[in-house]
Amino acid sequence: MHPEAAQNYNSKAEALVKRLRPVPDHFKRKGGPPNPNIHTVHTFTSEDIVGYGWTDFTGNVVARAFSEGELTVGLFDDDYMELVRLAEAMQKSITPRWVVGLKRISDLIFDWVKGVHRGASISTMTDYVLVECEKLIKEFELWIPISHLYIQGPFDFGKITFTAITKAMIDEWEASSLSKAATPEEMESVRKGIERRRPEIQGLATATIKVEAESERAYEIAFQEVDRTVSILRLLSPANAHPAKISYSAPIGRQHEDSYAYLVIEDGKIVGYNSGLIDRSRTYWNLKNEDLITWAPELEVLSMLLLKEKLTDFQQTLLDALVLYSRSSLAKQVSDKLVYILIALESVFLKDSSELIQDAISLRMAYMQDVSVEKRRAIISNVKAVYKLRSSFIHHGQSVGVDETKILKDFMMNALLSLAALIPLAASEITKEEFFTNLENRRLAG
Secondary structure (H helix, E strand, C coil): CCHHHHHHHHHHHHHHHHCCEECCHHHCCCCCCCCCCCCCCCCCCHHHCCCEEEECCCCCEEEEEEEECCEEEEEECHHHHHHHHHHHHHHHHCCCCCCCCHHHHHHHHHHHHHHHHCCCCCCCHHHHHHHHHHHHCEEEEEEEEECCEEECCCEEECCEEEEECCHHHHHHHHHHHHHCCCCHHHHHHHHHHHHHHHHHHCCCEEEEEEEEECHHHHHHHHHHHHHHHHHHHHHHCHHHHCCCCCCCCCECCCCCCCEEEEEEEECCEEEEEEEEECCCCCCCEEECHHHHHHCHHHHHHHHHHHHCCCCCHHHHHHHHHHHHHHHHHHCCCHHHHHHHHHHHHHHHHCCCCCCCHHHHHHHHHHHCCCCCHHHHHHHHHHHHHHHHHHHHHHHHCCCCCHHHHHHHHHHHHHHHHHHHHHHHHHHCCCCHHHHHHHHHHHHHCC
């Protein structure tokens, strides 16, 4: 950290020590009487409490405190926000950047404030935080299972290696965990735990990545990269071909699978409970080796873009557009699918805000495909029809009929092929200005 920045941060940290105060009255509000119908899993006592924190209704921390004899003192409201601002500034100043999470820095600053208040012999705040961070940073190998995705063999894509979670891996995990169990009860608990996890992840594809950072920040970095990479990979998903098809291939826990549950009552008593998944179609995505071979040229370019640290404005726009486009495959409502697809198309095919959107988008989509004049006219007509449908779905709640389904299927295929045709262009250092110039020249040439 730059010495001048460190000196500035140390001064602000010393000011925080002076702002410690007892818990204000508005933080002492107590809840109402306990609800006897809520199932209790565990009861916490004073021995379990190691510190105090308060959050607002959004879940953001707004105060931190600790016990000091009979008192509880801490930083509240604006005083705590000063700590957060200090942590945010420090996170940007630490080299290498972004290897320590904001929460970790906030926790360490607060630990320093608490230590100084208690009279501990301690170094400056920045020295303390940097030394503690240094202890925490190491290389982590993280595997993030991808829901509903199955692959035939491992492959690399960008910074991610995709591989399957095999039965042998789960068996080894179970055997290792059982060897550490000291009692029959612990062994039974291990078996039940593994058997609960096994059907959730065994056989699934998992995204693996190595990250050097502190543990919490390592997961944040890994998840961001996996989410972006899986989004791009969903370009190959069958869900892109039909308006009624939904993809659930996302980092596990983020797949948003809708389900139902209801009780059956007779004479005021529970006699049955039913639950299940709403979508009963083929929700799994089997990504075959032949699919990877078919899309190999595009995947090679996209993998290169995901690995690059610096992209041209065209390359960055294309990646952002594909991430937006991929959200359509996760959407459950047709209106939502159209919003994501059209925004993705507009972001990459619209030159500026002065252009007529439907004309510009439809023309450029048509000329991205090497097809006949008649087919290009059909693409232009299809895109304009879809813009009309979008208004009907969003503003009037219109349902999708047979005719509309045909229009949407054609549009989704046109969108996929037009976006895919952009990918080879991104293999070069082309800029957005050069892209629009080349496309206009192609249009004028017929």
